[in-house]
Amino acid sequence: MMKRGDYTTIDVPESAARSSSSKEKAPAMVAAAPVPRPTGWNKGLAIFDLILRISAIVAALAAAASMGTSEETLPFFTQFFQFQAGYDDIPTFQFFVIAMAIVGGYLVLSLPFSIVCMVRPHAAGPRLLLLISDLVALTLTTAAGAAAAAMSYLAHNGNPNANWLPFCQQFGDFCQKATGAVVGSFIAAVLLSVMVLISTVALRRV
Amino acid sequence: MMKRGDYTTIDVPESAARSSSSKEKAPAMVAAAPVPRPTGWNKGLAIFDLILRISAIVAALAAAASMGTSEETLPFFTQFFQFQAGYDDIPTFQFFVIAMAIVGGYLVLSLPFSIVCMVRPHAAGPRLLLLISDLVALTLTTAAGAAAAAMSYLAHNGNPNANWLPFCQQFGDFCQKATGAVVGSFIAAVLLSVMVLISTVALRRV
Numbered sequence: 140m141m142k143r144g145d146y147t148t149i150d151v152p153e154s155a156a157r158s159s160s161s162k163e164k165a166p167a168m169v170a171a172a173p174v175p176r177p178t179g180w181n182k183g184l185a186i187f188d189l190i191l192r193i194s195a196i197v198a199a200l201a202a203a204a205s206m207g208t209s210e211e212t213l214p215f216f217t218q219f220f221q222f223q224a225g226y227d228d229i230p231t232f233q234f235f236v237i238a239m240a241i242v243g244g245y246l247v248l249s250l251p252f253s254i255v256c257m258v259r260p261h262a263a264g265p266r267l268l269l270l271i272s273d274l275v276a277l278t279l280t281t282a283a284g285a286a287a288a289a290m291s292y293l294a295h296n297g298n299p300n301a302n303w304l305p306f307c308q309q310f311g312d313f314c315q316k317a318t319g320a321v322v323g324s325f326i327a328a329v330l331l332s333v334m335v336l337i338s339t340v341a342l343r344r345v
Numbered sequence: 346m347m348k349r350g351d352y353t354t355i356d357v358p359e360s361a362a363r364s365s366s367s368k369e370k371a372p373a374m375v376a377a378a379p380v381p382r383p384t385g386w387n388k389g390l391a392i393f394d395l396i397l398r399i400s401a402i403v404a405a406l407a408a409a410a411s412m413g414t415s416e417e418t419l420p421f422f423t424q425f426f427q428f429q430a431g432y433d434d435i436p437t438f439q440f441f442v443i444a445m446a447i448v449g450g451y452l453v454l455s456l457p458f459s460i461v462c463m464v465r466p467h468a469a470g471p472r473l474l475l476l477i478s479d480l481v482a483l484t485l486t487t488a489a490g491a492a493a494a495a496m497s498y499l500a501h502n503g504n505p506n507a508n509w510l511p512f513c514q515q516f517g518d519f520c521q522k523a524t525g526a527v528v529g530s531f532i533a534a535v536l537l538s539v540m541v542l543i544s545t546v547a548l549r550r551v
Contacts, residue, residue, distance in 0.1 A: 224506075228504070228506035228507065229504060229506070229507065230498065230504075231495045231498075263549075267545075270542075270545060271542065274538055274541060274542070277484070278483070278487050278534065278538065281484050281487045281488050281491070282487050282488070282490070282491035283491070284488070285487070285488035285489070285491040285492040286491040286492055286494065286495035287495075288492065289437045289492035289493075289495050289496055290495055290499075292436065292437075293496075293499075293509075294507070298434070298435060298436075300430075300434035300435070301434065301435065301500070301509075301512055302510065303499075303507075303509040303510075304508065304509075306507055328484065332480055332484065335480060335541075336477065336480070338545075339473075339476060339544075339545050339548060342545060342548070342549050343469075343548050343549060
């Protein structure tokens with residue numbers, strides 16, 4: 140699209156200059172045409188990126204906090220054992236907490252870069268850096284969310300073929316918090332993929 | 346960079362046309378200048394993309410096939426029950442097979458678009474289409490791989506806190522094939538993320 144635009148718009152000043160070579164201002168006017176939206180478009184994308192980034196921070200940290208504080212102690216106990224469930228009983232949930240904390244921390248640290256992209260809409264370096272790190276964060280978020288969702292499904296439904304019994308009847312609050320955290324991570328993943336697309340579109344116009 | 350290139354190179358045909366308006370071929374020659382690395386760079390990226398795409402097809406379909414054919418029947422049985430394990434005993438593995446088959450099918454269908462990008466290195470439409478679909482495929486692959494990895498870990502190690510016993514001592518071949526499929530999906534995910542980055546870099550130079 141850019142290429143065709145270049146070819147056709149260059150024909151215009153050439154013919155204009157040939158037909159009326161005395162007009163000095165005509166080519167300068169046409170020369171501005173190849174870049175359609177010089178600053179405003181990229182700045183708008185950067186502001187949108189910043190808003191999405193703050194939402195993703197909220198989603199990621201909420202997911203990490205919700206999963207990290209999910210524990211439940213049943214009100215009855217035997218002489219030797221107290222029935223208690225926490226996120227650290229399931230390694231996948233531990234991974235989830237660590238991954239979402241990393242993603243949340245990364246997103247907070249990426250805020251200055253996003254602001255740089257807003258102030259200087261044509262800087263390609265920070266954009267590319269953000270794009271690559273966002274891609275890594277997206278993969279990490281998706282992996283953590285999917286693994287925790289699989290575990291959450293197992294906790295709710297169990298697996299009769301493998302003789303794995305569900306425990307959500309007993310530990311309802313724990314399961315609910317864990318499932319909420321999974322939903323939060325999926326929201327963060329969607330926001331991150333939109334951010335990757337925004338960075339791509341913005342990079343095209345740098 | 347593209348913007349500055351446009352501004353400076355457009356001055357050239359304009360002055361060339363003004364200084365010698367009788368030369369009809371001069372503007373056409375300069376009109377090709379605004380794209381700094383016209384064909385070679387993007388063509389190389391497109392060829393690299395095609396190679397990665399074929400490797401990702403192999404990885405994704407191998408993962409789907411490996412998981413889909415993973416079943417094991419134990420050599421002993423009781424009067425009422427035969428001990429058998431298949432991927433369809435675990436819903437996460439079913440999801441894995443479906444997701445990897447979808448990703449493999451998408452990658453096969455995307456080959457013509459990748460070839461179009463190779464033949465026409467400056468076409469932005471197919472590139473952007475590939476980028477967005479690759480991003481979706483990447484997310485799907487990561488989700489399937491991570492969920493299956495969590496299940497595979499559980500099958501190997503069990504979870505004493507939830508009273509979920511491992512079954513890989515009994516069904517060793519099944520577990521081995523499933524774990525191999527997970528590795529295949531991670532390879533596909535890495536290839537897909539490299540493809541997303543390639544599309545981004547190529548889009549910048551369209």
